[in-house]
Amino acid sequence: MIKPNPDLTHYNLEDFVTDLSFISWVLLPNPELSAYWENVRFSHPEQIKNMEQASKIISGITLKPAIFDQQEEDVLWDNIAAKTTIHQISHTTKLWRIISTAAVLLLVGGAFFLYQANRQVTYITAFGEKRTIILPDHSQVVLNANSKLHYLKNWGSNKKREVWISGEAFFVVNHLHQSGTILPGDNFVVHAGQLAIEVLGTTFNVNDRRGLINVSLVTGKVSLAVKAKKFVMKPGEVFEYQSGQDTIIRKKTKAVQKIVWRNNKLEFSQTPVIEVFKQIEDLYGYKVVVRNPKILEKKLTGTFVTGSESAFLKGLSIALDITFTKSSSKQLIVQ
Structure with a gap:
């Protein structure tokens, strides 16, 4: 049996959606779980709205094959094991049903996000689909098909805003710096392979596929860094970086030609x-x-x-x- 969390006073929507006992109650209910969660509803009326929203999210999930490497898979199952207490299993199939429920990866709107132990958030899109993501600072990312984006959930004024991308994404970065000293949190950094793309507030496209990284700047100013070398881009420019090299090439292609995929x-x-x-x-x-x-x-x-x-x-x-x-x-x- 999956042991319910005894402290629900400070639960939020995310906590319910990732609670293994709650997931089991929604997808594979039994009398014991039903009694427990109905008692939660009675004892914590302030949580009813979160519980109803979480139930809708879990019930609407469509499981699709996600593409991730062995290390990510190990982290996933370690997280599941860390959150699961098994007291008695009568049949192997029963265990598998519970683990399968625990392995729900929150496939919402065609992309999945996984909150790992270090509070890392990962989005992966499947072939043929796109996903619009709102980051903690309210910057927007349009993630193209067959792409992956991850970042640490907790951002603050004393930390750089950093994301990691493989595949293709279009960024609309929220400009936070107003005046005076630029704080670490004013900077926004996109990591694509060995390339670091640093901005304050701008719109640009990053394509990282097949060892070739392409950056297209629409508005604002971008600094590209690779192996201690920096290059500054102007609006309308397209720069290309081949993995393993120490130089970046300016392309004649116009930036607007690189971002029509959003439409x-x-x-x-x-x-x-x-x-x-x-x-x-x-x-x-x-x-x-x-x-x-x-x-x-x-x-x-x-x-x-x-x-x-x-x-x-x-x-x-x-x-x-x-x-x-x-x-x-x-x-x-x-x-």
Whole structure:
């Protein structure tokens, strides 16, 4: 049995949503749990609203496969074990049902967030979906498909605002500095691989995929740091960093061309078709297999809508005069 938490006086919505006993009561109720949580409702009427909201969140969760490495998986199960007291198990299946319930990862709105022991918050989006995230300082992040963002939950004026990104995200950073000395908390830092992107308040895009980091500045001012070297960006500029190198390259591409994905679009200008296929792999999770090598000589120009996978592929088929065939092994055959 999962042991209920005896002290609920200071519980908030997050505490209920991550309480293993409460999760079990919502998803796999039994008489003992029902008696306990109904008594909580009676004894703590001030918590009824939080309990009802938490119940709706848990009941609306859709479990999808999340992509995370072995270290993250170990942390997850360690956290579950640390919060779970098992007194007696009569059947293996019963244990598995309880552990499965405890392993709910709060998949809300198509992305999941995991509060780890050090209060780290992690968001992961699946292929083909986006997520808008409001950070503790009210900065906004639009997380593109197949991407990951994490940060420490507790931010303060004496600490830098720091986030870590892999994949692609668009940032609208809340400007906190008003006048006088710049406090540590006024700074906002995005970590992408070996690259540190530091700002005060601005809007910019970061794409970190396949060992290549691309930063596009829309407004404000950004400082890029890598291996003790710093580079300053101006609005409209695009900088590119190849993992393992010690230099950053300024690209001629305009920044606005890099952020149309927020509106479910991709814009190409004489783009080699191999780069287009990489976009398909990154956004939808396919492995693109080209049967005719001559196709790789093609280039693409135009703006395409990505909100519908089938419509996007249909548009590419017409523009490039090619055909796409899906296989059962998540391959996309191009001919």
